[in-house]
Amino acid sequence: MTESVFFNPGDAIASSHDYKAARRSAQIFKANKPTAGQIIIAKNAKNGEYAIYLADRIAPSNQGVRHDIKDRL
Incomplete structure (x- = not known):
């Protein structure tokens, strides 16, 4: 099962279409x-792009874009 959270794409540290x-x-x-x-x-649920966020940047669902968590460091 995939865990979904919401982030503001402007808070991303980096992004890429490639997971590696x-x-x-x-x-x-x-x-x-x-x-x-x-x-x-x-992974952005709309465009499939991977993004890197700090965990404390999770946004309320009405203010962010849905992402599926792929990994935690």
Whole structure:
């Protein structure tokens, strides 16, 4: 079962159409800012693009775009 959450696309740290590229970007960000908190790699339910967000940036459903969580770092 996929967990869905809502994010404001403007809060994305990075995005990519390729999951491996998104994961690599997330790992680089985590290595450069180890105190940044939990990072979520999520797939936009509308356009299929992967985006990287900080977990504390989850938005209320009426203010964000639905994303399916693919990985947490």
